[in-house]
Amino acid sequence: xxxxxxxxxxxxxxxxxxxxxxxxxxxxxxxxxxxxxxxxxxxxxxxxxxxxxxxxxxxxxxxxxxxxxxxxxxxxxxxxxxxxxxxxxxxxxxxxxxxxxxxxxxxxxxxxxxxxxxxxxxxxxxxxxxxxxxxxxxxxxxxxxxxxxxxxxxxxxxxxxxxxxxxxxxxxxxxxxxxxxxxxxxxxxxxxxxxxxxxxxxxxxxxxxxxxxxxxxxxxxxxxxxxxxxxxxxxxxxxxxxxxxxxxxxxxxxxxxxxxxxxxxxxxxxxxxxxxxxxxxxxxxxxxxxxxxxxxxxxxxxxxxxxxxxxxxxxxxxxxxxxxxxxxxxxxxxxxxxxxxxxxxxxxxxxxxxxxxxxx
Amino acid sequence: xxxxxxxxxxxxxxxxxxxxxxxxxxxxxxxxxxxxxxxxxxxxxxxxxxxxxxxxxxxxxxxxxxxxxxxxxxxxxxxxxxxxxxxxxxxxxxxxxxxxxxxxxxxxxxxxxxxxxxxxxxxxxxxxxxxxxxxxxxxxxxxxxxxxxxxxxxxxxxxxxxxxxxxxxxxxxxxxxxxxxxxxxxxxxxxxxxxxxxxxxxxxxxxxxxxxxxxxxxxxxxxxxxxxxxxxxxxxxxxxxxxxxxxxxxxxxxxxxxxxxxxxxxxxxxxxxxxxxxxxxxxxxxxxxxxxxxxxxxxxxxxxxxxxxxxxxxxxxxxxxxxxx
Numbered sequence: 001x002x003x004x005x006x007x008x009x010x011x012x013x014x015x016x017x018x019x020x021x022x023x024x025x026x027x028x029x030x031x032x033x034x035x036x037x038x039x040x041x042x043x044x045x046x047x048x049x050x051x052x053x054x055x056x057x058x059x060x061x062x063x064x065x066x067x068x069x070x071x072x073x074x075x076x077x078x079x080x081x082x083x084x085x086x087x088x089x090x091x092x093x094x095x096x097x098x099x100x101x102x103x104x105x106x107x108x109x110x111x112x113x114x115x116x117x118x119x120x121x122x123x124x125x126x127x128x129x130x131x132x133x134x135x136x137x138x139x140x141x142x143x144x145x146x147x148x149x150x151x152x153x154x155x156x157x158x159x160x161x162x163x164x165x166x167x168x169x170x171x172x173x174x175x176x177x178x179x180x181x182x183x184x185x186x187x188x189x190x191x192x193x194x195x196x197x198x199x200x201x202x203x204x205x206x207x208x209x210x211x212x213x214x215x216x217x218x219x220x221x222x223x224x225x226x227x228x229x230x231x232x233x234x235x236x237x238x239x240x241x242x243x244x245x246x247x248x249x250x251x252x253x254x255x256x257x258x259x260x261x262x263x264x265x266x267x268x269x270x271x272x273x274x275x276x277x278x279x280x281x282x283x284x285x286x287x288x289x290x291x292x293x294x295x296x297x298x299x300x301x302x303x304x305x306x307x308x309x310x311x312x313x314x315x316x317x318x319x320x321x322x323x324x325x326x327x328x329x330x331x332x333x334x335x336x337x338x339x340x341x342x343x344x345x346x347x348x349x350x351x352x353x354x355x356x357x358x359x360x
Numbered sequence: 361x362x363x364x365x366x367x368x369x370x371x372x373x374x375x376x377x378x379x380x381x382x383x384x385x386x387x388x389x390x391x392x393x394x395x396x397x398x399x400x401x402x403x404x405x406x407x408x409x410x411x412x413x414x415x416x417x418x419x420x421x422x423x424x425x426x427x428x429x430x431x432x433x434x435x436x437x438x439x440x441x442x443x444x445x446x447x448x449x450x451x452x453x454x455x456x457x458x459x460x461x462x463x464x465x466x467x468x469x470x471x472x473x474x475x476x477x478x479x480x481x482x483x484x485x486x487x488x489x490x491x492x493x494x495x496x497x498x499x500x501x502x503x504x505x506x507x508x509x510x511x512x513x514x515x516x517x518x519x520x521x522x523x524x525x526x527x528x529x530x531x532x533x534x535x536x537x538x539x540x541x542x543x544x545x546x547x548x549x550x551x552x553x554x555x556x557x558x559x560x561x562x563x564x565x566x567x568x569x570x571x572x573x574x575x576x577x578x579x580x581x582x583x584x585x586x587x588x589x590x591x592x593x594x595x596x597x598x599x600x601x602x603x604x605x606x607x608x609x610x611x612x613x614x615x616x617x618x619x620x621x622x623x624x625x626x627x628x629x630x631x632x633x634x635x636x637x638x639x640x641x642x643x644x645x646x647x648x649x650x651x652x653x654x655x656x657x658x659x660x661x662x663x664x665x666x667x668x669x670x671x672x673x674x675x676x677x678x679x680x681x682x683x684x685x
């Protein structure tokens with residue numbers, strides 16, 4: 001009898017287009033992207049790296065609240081988002097704020113989310129997304145519902161959701177991919193496998209050799225992608241999107257990536273569970289470094305251009321923080337008013353109590 | 361007007377709303393072809409098609425989770441949790457997610473979901489079918505919790521719940537499904553959520569109850585009448601929000617109150633309601649408010665169920681205590 005768990009990695013061979021040296025190793029899989037689009041990908045990755053650096057600095061100065069660093073994961077985050085259309089719906093995890101920003105969320109609102117102000121979650125009309133999910137995996141079942149709704153509406157759009165390697169251990173992960181599979185719903189489930197769920201390594205998370213193979217049990221497509229290669233991430237997502245809108249069902253995409261920073265800025269110390277060797281091994285795979293080499297070779301990118309992006313990012317972040325600072329403080333009365341469409345009597349009483357407190 | 365059981369009235373309410381609003385979707389385990397384990401959705405898939413009335417995979421968190429997702433696409437989901445004891449599987453999806461969508465999004469999104477679910481003791485179910493878990497959802501801001509006591513109320517309250525733009529947990533006591541019939545209008549009508557119903561007027565003591573316990577309270581009131589005690593019975597209909605105005609108005613008249621619930625006593629509706637009533641009406645009270653509730657054990661194994669469940673005699677006993685205080 002054939003054993004099923006042996007040789008599973010052959011079925012889920014890592015999909016790569018651009019290697020660590022910035023060379024195309026899979027010409028036939030090269031997505032159709034114009035020079036302008038290639039430059040845009042680079043622009044976004046550099047910008048997002050600066051945003052991460054500034055966010056960490058602002059957090060350390062006490063000027064930002066909850067923040068989950070993103071450096072290292074730019075290709076996984078931005079490559080998937082770049083394959084989307086405006087009408088597609090994002091259900092992010094808490095580290096997935098960059099995708100929201102490139103989907104149209106104003107930067108100052110991302111900062112407000114970090115600072116714990118509800119206006120950060122009041123997305124402008126046309127930004128199709130939920131706010132970042134805190135519970136690991138809850139967004140997976142919701143994504144199946146968004147996708148099912150799109151199918152019922154006959155929309156040519158997808159729901160895309162994100163979790164990490166740890167998220168694949170949750171019941172909701174399996175329920176989400178299974179529901180979407182059963183309904184043939186247009187969903188894309190992204191697992192950014194950055195090797196650690198806070199401190200627990202993926203080897204302790206599961207006996208599965210890949211996370212992509214979890215798709216098999218749900219009867220949906222699964223693919224493992226080099227998550228430091230933005231071209232491969234983009235191509236895999238683009239293909240998953242096409243399949244989804246053509247009624248061919250959902251796809252699970254595992255991206256192999258790494259977070260350079262701590263889990264969040266709230267006291268996590270990665271030296272307790274990772275070695276410097278491991279860090280530097282992954283930094284060699286850096287998505288920006290390899291894509292820069294690729295673009296420079298094509299004559300599409302220069303140090304000067306990169307510096308312009310960095311300056312622009314810094315200026316826009318500065319302006320956004322200023323706008324964040326200018327937002328009125330939120331009130332408990334506003335929170336009370338956001339509970340129900342019509343306030344029940346007991347909350348009406350409490351509203352009056354807090355109106356009195358807040359008018360003092 | 362037709363004579364209907366509560367289960368028929370519920371099916372009728374679902375039919376009315378499936379007809380009225382094309383955004384209404386009815387789904388859950390076995391609700392499609394099978395028409396639900398209690399036949400609450402009998403014939404609805406045939407009438408409205410598989411796109412509107414459909415079976416789900418067997419996973420409660422998934423059922424509640426897709427409801428939130430469907431709401432983002434403008435649907436008005438009416439999922440069924442097959443028995444409310446299974447709700448533990450869906451606690452994050454309901455209390456952690458669905459209840460908070462409006463709040464979390466700063467009032468830019470909402471989840472007009474009505475979760476229907478059977479519960480309630482006395483029908484000899486296996487474990488985790490009969491438990492009164494309304495307190496778990498009533499404690500979560502953002503939810504409304506409705507518990508009808510009979511066919512007429514069930515239809516009007518369910519239609520109103522489905523039309524409500526916030527999530528409602530609609531709990532159906534299994535013992536009431538087929539135990540009696542009532543006149544139920546065939547057209548649509550609604551009963552406001554958060555408004556209690558004075559089902560029996562009286563001057564000596566106020567009995568506050570909901571769900572199947574309303575009938576125990578009414579039976580107790582009948583018996584008490586023979587002893588010259590005139591009890592007023594209030595059916596809460598909605599346990600979140602609670603209609604304190606109606607309760608307080610009654611207590612101001614009767615000066616005595618007994619709170620009745622099928623759930624265990626610990627940290628439940630009774631504690632919440634009594635604390636509010638004493639804050640609002642203590643100077644009108646001639647006696648402490650007493651509670652009739654189940655003992656603080658896990659729901660009884662079926663062989664002890666009849667004694668474990670509160671009944672009308674327990675109510676009479678407590679009424680006599682507040683009268684003779």
